[in-house]
Amino acid sequence: MASLLEIQDLHVDVDGKPILKGVNLRVEKGEIHALMGPNGSGKSTLSNVLMGHPKYTVTKGRILYNGEDITAEKTHLRARRGIFLAFQYPMAIPGVTVANFLRTSLKAVRGDEGAVKTFRKTLREKMALLEMPETFATRYVNDGFSGGEKKRLETLQMALLEPTLAVLDETDSGLDIDALRIVSTGINKIAGPNTGILVITHYQRILSYVKPHFVHVLMSGQIVHSGGAEMAQELEKKGYDWLKEEEKAVAA
Ligand SMILES: Nc1ncnc2c1ncn2[C@@H]1O[C@H](COP(=O)(O)OP(=O)(O)OP(=O)(O)O)[C@@H](O)[C@H]1O
Ligand SMILES: [Mg+2]
Secondary structure (H helix, E strand, C coil), X not given: CCCXXXXXXXXXXXXXXXXXXXXXXXXXXXXXXXXXXXXXXXXXXXXXXXXXXXXXXXXXXXXXXXXXXXXXXXXHHHHHHCEEEECCCCCCEEEEEHHHHHHHHHHHHHCCCCCHHHHHHHHHHHHHHCCCCHHHHXXXXXXXXXXXXXXXXXXXXXXXHCCCEEEEECCCCCCCHHHHHHXXXXXXXXXXXXXXXXXXXXXXXXXXXXXXXXXXXXXXXXXXXXXXXXXXXXXXXXXXXXXXXXXXXXXX
């Protein structure tokens, strides 16, 4: 059986600058992976490339999804396959309400948004799960939202779309302690035997709620270390410098 996601020797340029320099990663159904690494190491680049952002150029390597090569596939088709990205910096869309935005995204992904009544009911249920006040639905997307509210909206969208691969780019950043628990509940609801999850984070905190099977460290555009859940605690204690030293020793 093909892996849910297989990234093979992926090299990516942004505006002519090489950012990813040979990333290999395999995510099987049912697995939760955490991706950590210093600022600027290429984590968001990887997540954007997985979603097919046109700004990023794949110069070598490929991305397979359920065994099919999606390296050159358009974003909306990837979304239809069930790939979802929660952005590190969600954008505001003034003039578009949360409810309309979510209904439109559901239609774009499923091809059919279903009956309004059913949608409203599901939205209410998911909002209750994420402990979001109903007034949220009538506000404009991310317009004037606090940092934590933006992250909750990303989680709400994920909960509605029920992706088969969820890439969460620092969804925990800026969340207060209660919001972190609530957002983690949303992520754990999505997790299951048919779903792969890639949690990009700087902190061990979220990983005590969303338990990863594997933790990877991305440095200078390459995964330099992979381990189990205990890696996150180790990194929290030791930082990344020791891995830099190891990397130098290997290169020498
Ligand atoms: N248009 C661009 N031109 C040049 N360099 C760029 C461009 N866009 C991104 N980069 C660089 O690519 C590198 C990787 O950025 P990326 O956002 O993927 O890092 P990250 O690991 O997500 O960092 P963080 O932890 O801060 O979110 C950075 O050094 C960034 O400055
Ligand atoms: Mg980033």
